[in-house]
Amino acid sequence: MTDASMDSAPMKGRLTTVDARTKKRNAAEKRFKAYGIVAILIGIFFLVVLTVSILRSGIPAFTQAEMRLEFVLTQEEFDAAESQVLKTKAYEAIFINKLSTALTEKGISVDFNAAAIERLLGKPGSTIREYFRANPDQIGQPVTFSLPASSRVDGYFKGRISRDTVVDSRFFEATDLDLVDALADAGIIVRNFNWNFITGSDSGVDNPGGAGIGVSVIGSFFMMLVVLALSLPIGVAASIYLEEFAPQNWFTDLIEVNISNLAAVPSIVFGILGLAVFIQFMHLPQSAPLVGGLVLTLMTLPTIIISTRASLKAVPPSIREAALGVGASKMQTVFHHVLPLAAPGILTGTIIGLAQALGETAPLLLIGMVGFIARAYPEGVVSGFIDPNSAMPAQIYTWAARADAGFYEKAWGGIIILLIFLLTMNIIAIILRRRFERRW
Amino acid sequence: MYDIPHPTQETAVTDVKIKAKDVQVYYGDNHAIKDVSVEIENNTVTAFIGPSGCGKSTFLRCLNRMNDTIDICRVEGDILIDGDDIYDKRVDPVQLRAKVGMVFQKPNPFPKSIYDNIAYGPRIHGMARNKAELDDIVERALRRGAIWEEVKDRLQAPGTGLSGGQQQRLCIARAVATEPEVLLMDEPCSALDPIATAQVEELIDELRQNYAVVIVTHSMQQAARVSQKTAFFHLGNLVEYDDTSKIFTNPEDSRTESYITGRIG
Numbered sequence A: 001m002t003d004a005s006m007d008s009a010p011m012k013g014r015l016t017t018v019d020a021r022t023k024k025r026n027a028a029e030k031r032f033k034a035y036g037i038v039a040i041l042i043g044i045f046f047l048v049v050l051t052v053s054i055l056r057s058g059i060p061a062f063t064q065a066e067m068r069l070e071f072v073l074t075q076e077e078f079d080a081a082e083s084q085v086l087k088t089k090a091y092e093a094i095f096i097n098k099l100s101t102a103l104t105e106k107g108i109s110v111d112f113n114a115a116a117i118e119r120l121l122g123k124p125g126s127t128i129r130e131y132f133r134a135n136p137d138q139i140g141q142p143v144t145f146s147l148p149a150s151s152r153v154d155g156y157f158k159g160r161i162s163r164d165t166v167v168d169s170r171f172f173e174a175t176d177l178d179l180v181d182a183l184a185d186a187g188i189i190v191r192n193f194n195w196n197f198i199t200g201s202d203s204g205v206d207n208p209g210g211a212g213i214g215v216s217v218i219g220s221f222f223m224m225l226v227v228l229a230l231s232l233p234i235g236v237a238a239s240i241y242l243e244e245f246a247p248q249n250w251f252t253d254l255i256e257v258n259i260s261n262l263a264a265v266p267s268i269v270f271g272i273l274g275l276a277v278f279i280q281f282m283h284l285p286q287s288a289p290l291v292g293g294l295v296l297t298l299m300t301l302p303t304i305i306i307s308t309r310a311s312l313k314a315v316p317p318s319i320r321e322a323a324l325g326v327g328a329s330k331m332q333t334v335f336h337h338v339l340p341l342a343a344p345g346i347l348t349g350t351i352i353g354l355a356q357a358l359g360e361t362a363p364l365l366l367i368g369m370v371g372f373i374a375r376a377y378p379e380g381v382v383s384g385f386i387d388p389n390s391a392m393p394a395q396i397y398t399w400a401a402r403a404d405a406g407f408y409e410k411a412w413g414g415i416i417i418l419l420i421f422l423l424t425m426n427i428i429a430i431i432l433r434r435r436f437e438r439r440w
Numbered sequence B: 001m002y003d004i005p006h007p008t009q010e011t012a013v014t015d016v017k018i019k020a021k022d023v024q025v026y027y028g029d030n031h032a033i034k035d036v037s038v039e040i041e042n043n044t045v046t047a048f049i050g051p052s053g054c055g056k057s058t059f060l061r062c063l064n065r066m067n068d069t070i071d072i073c074r075v076e077g078d079i080l081i082d083g084d085d086i087y088d089k090r091v092d093p094v095q096l097r098a099k100v101g102m103v104f105q106k107p108n109p110f111p112k113s114i115y116d117n118i119a120y121g122p123r124i125h126g127m128a129r130n131k132a133e134l135d136d137i138v139e140r141a142l143r144r145g146a147i148w149e150e151v152k153d154r155l156q157a158p159g160t161g162l163s164g165g166q167q168q169r170l171c172i173a174r175a176v177a178t179e180p181e182v183l184l185m186d187e188p189c190s191a192l193d194p195i196a197t198a199q200v201e202e203l204i205d206e207l208r209q210n211y212a213v214v215i216v217t218h219s220m221q222q223a224a225r226v227s228q229k230t231a232f233f234h235l236g237n238l239v240e241y242d243d244t245s246k247i248f249t250n251p252e253d254s255r256t257e258s259y260i261t262g263r264i265g
Helices: A004-008 A022-061 A075-082 A089-103 A115-123 A123-135 A153-155 A174-183 A195-199 A213-246 A252-262 A268-279 A291-315 A315-325 A331-356 A362-366 A381-386 A394-401 A406-438 B054-062 B093-101 B113-125 B131-144 B164-177 B194-207 B220-226 B242-247 B254-260
Strands: A063-072 A142-148 A189-193 B017-026 B030-042 B043-048 B073-082 B102-103 B180-186 B212-216 B229-234 B237-243
Touching: A022 A063, A022 A195, A022 A406, A063 A153, A063 A268, A063 B220, A075 A089, A089 B220, A115 B254, A123 B164, A153 A406, A174 A189, A174 B073, A213 A252, A213 A291, A213 A381, A213 B131, A252 A291, A252 A331, A252 B180, A268 A362, A268 A394, A291 A331, A291 A381, A291 B054, A315 A331, A315 B164, A331 A406, A331 B113, A362 A394, A362 B212, A381 B242, A394 A406, A394 B043, A406 B017, B017 B054, B017 B212, B030 B054, B030 B212, B030 B229, B043 B102, B043 B220, B054 B180, B073 B194, B093 B102, B102 B164, B113 B131, B113 B164, B131 B164, B164 B194, B194 B212, B194 B220, B212 B220, B220 B242, B229 B242, B237 B242, B237 B254, B242 B254
Parallel strands: B030 B237, B043 B212, B043 B229, B102 B180, B180 B212
Antiparallel strands: A063 A142, A063 A189, B017 B030, B017 B073, B229 B237
């Protein structure tokens, strides 16, 4: 009896007064909302930190200090230089001569020698010689040369090196900074947008200024072509068979479990599999985007199969019944009705799978797409598939492992470019989903 | 009790369209349909009534082998349509389903235009040689589905944009577009409001002129209104099968009486 009266007691209260139990429930709800908001804020905080640090470290990679000098090379100077034994040295002497003339014209006097120019620019002689040998008609015409400054000079402009921290070495001396300042005042050393970083190829380990990610973007592109061409048809066909046609028995269950497991296999395992099967057994070329694409296909397939099966499952059975009911065969049902309705999900899954593959580095380590200098653009489609190349994440990894501090910012800059590609792909996925999403 | 006068209540001389003999259906170990024998007549509306889970829908879905799509389902016994065993090895279920149309519980138009909804069946069965013929088929089907007047100006509008009752009549039109001989309806009005239900029931009565119609319904009033023959299913058994007027006024079996008077089910 007491129980009953206790149970019913709070119910007797006025509606305008909140009883203790309701208060507790409301408080719990408020607390839960607060937890959620805190979790989201933490997430946003890390995202902002990540974005800011990437941008801060990476943006400098998009500019490059370069020495810009316009001068005229006369036919006599060209002939004289070509008759020398050390031809590039002769051109270097000409360049230094022209540089001091330019400085004198601007009324700036500063002491420098050939060694200082080499520390600032590397060896300009060969660039100049190659240019005039390739374009003999330019002899006697005013020509502007833009030569990338060395990593130390670039670092000085970007605040990586200051007068206090510079250490004399065979690469750089503190007195060179006076020359750099003078040249900057004269407008000969300028900081420009570095197109070469986006379009160019990788450079040697001592020349971060000349390094570009363009060639490895091409490598990634050919790899993605392979991945798309293989994983989409194979993945979709496998999912349709498993979802719509396969009998339910222990064998299909086994396949299903294994596909889910494959999705969780570390990517480096696929890399070593690719090394063993594609390179050592099938003798496909090393470091080739073709092999990289094959390995990434193996890695992407489970993702595509799982998302495709999920979107096939999401098509309501009433649509299948409707089609079967008017006498459509199983295949007609799938291809006329189920597949079009599942298409947005399949597309989204595929693009996300591709984006995942685009950012994958570990398997590329093992098939040799990392650690060499990706210098040459492919010469054509076939060459694009089978000639050694790097890929964007592999290139970033290579740069990050190099000693020169100039490569550090290149790695971050490469990450920005990679992220731009990934964001673009994800946005395309979202747009496709929005556009093709249909209600039934 | 159900003395609703119906002009079409008396059964004319009819021939047997579907003959089922000793049909057993198993879902895995579950014996869902037990020893059902029934003869369904042409140009007649036959209603299957019974409480939920009694097997009436399962039996209906045996008649066009829709149960084939369920892996664990097994059908035994003979079901003959025009004397041919539909579970014969030589029978292609795809051909069968073109001959035995089906309308489902929930209106399920394809997410395509009204025109394409109707035209789909005739297209895959190659019933039209050109666009004009297909247009004719679509119009005829929509007229038979009693929805032509409402949609003739917007044939390219999506079928999913129609109201529930219109969608169901569209689905009926889609089912008759392939010129079936039997029309199976699985609770076609359960998702509809009374006005739409009345329209569909009227349509069912018209369809009787051309087809053998089998309708599963939860509503005894509906069975009494639209059907000439009624079969009462209970726990997988066919309890009683007779003229609708007899079932609702003078049932032989006590279970039938209990059900129609609302004591079980």
